[in-house]
Amino acid sequence: MQGVEIDELARLSVLGISGGVSTPSRTTAVVNALVKAVALRVPADTGLIEITEAAPSLFAGLSRGAIGASGEAIIQRVEKADLLVVGTPVYRASYTGALKHLFDLVDYRALTGKTVLLAATGGSPYHGLVLEHQLRPLFGFFGAVTVPTGVYGAPDDFIDGEIVGAAISERISRAATEAVSLLNSNHADAAVAARVG
Numbered sequence: 001m002q003g004v005e006i007d008e009l010a011r012l013s014v015l016g017i018s019g020g021v022s023t024p025s026r027t028t029a030v031v032n033a034l035v036k037a038v039a040l041r042v043p044a045d046t047g048l049i050e051i052t053e054a055a056p057s058l059f060a061g062l063s064r065g066a067i068g069a070s071g072e073a074i075i076q077r078v079e080k081a082d083l084l085v086v087g088t089p090v091y092r093a094s095y096t097g098a099l100k101h102l103f104d105l106v107d108y109r110a111l112t113g114k115t116v117l118l119a120a121t122g123g124s125p126y127h128g129l130v131l132e133h134q135l136r137p138l139f140g141f142f143g144a145v146t147v148p149t150g151v152y153g154a155p156d157d158f159i160d161g162e163i164v165g166a167a168i169s170e171r172i173s174r175a176a177t178e179a180v181s182l183l184n185s186n187h188a189d190a191a192v193a194a195r196v197g
Contacts (some may be wrong), residue, residue: 004019010184014038015081016048019088023052024161026121028154030172031087032118033163037176038083042183047081049074051098058098064105072103078102079110083117083179084144086135087151090122092133103138111142115182117175118150128152145182149175 016035016077020027028050035046051058057071078084087094118135120128131150133194139146144180157165 004169011043011045011176012082013080014044014046014083014085015041015084016046017078017087017102017103018048018050019086019096019097020050020121021052021089021096021098025050025052025089026153026158026161027087027089027119029161029163030119030151030168031085031157033169033172034085034087034119034151038085038179039173041176041180044083047077049077049102051096051102054102055098058102064178067105074102075105078106081114083115084111085117085119085125085179085185086139087119087121088135089132090120092128093113093127095120095138096158100138103142106142108142111139111144113186114142114144115147115186116144117147117179117181119152120150121153123155125152125154128154134156146187147175147179147182149178151175 014035016031017029018025018028024151038044039046045170054074056073060072061067088099116132116139120130136146149171153168157163158169163169
């Protein structure tokens with residue numbers, strides 16, 4: 001596998017966020033696969049936030065000041081990551097309300113220029129449009145840079161919650177490669193800005 005330009009000593013923070021509200025979760029399986037695929041291509045410290053586990057902290061309040069220390073720690077992990085891998089099951093033609101609540105708490109300036117890789121799962125191939133019509137506009141509001149290839153998983157892509165589809169596996173690989181390319185570009189831009197500034 002071709003190496004990347006990012007300094008080997010500068011490990012990046014790659015954070016998966018699964019908006020799945022059930023356990024086990026096909027959405028979490030896709031998010032984990034994407035995080036691992038990125039980590040194969042670039043030195044990275046990886047992590048995962050599952051809404052099912054984070055919800056008690058995040059829903060302790062409706063505003064950031066009301067969620068307490070554990071909720072604040074979750075939001076800070078999101079804001080400080082170099083790359084976010086965000087996945088959601090499709091509910092009512094959109095992302096889950098719990099996932100939206102998490103991002104309602106994130107500072108609107110914190111994701112500017114951040115690389116975000118998008119994923120979703122649903123009960124029909126037609127639900128894949130949620131990537132373009134719901135998730136991408138959400139991160140466009142934040143000024144984030146979304147990876148061109150999104151990953152959508154339909155029921156036929158899984159057996160017992162495990163990814164088995166060849167097409168989705170290929171998209172995971174392609175999306176991870178694109179994410180690393182964007183990370184390299186962002187890293188280079190920051191280095192140039194530091195020299196010029």
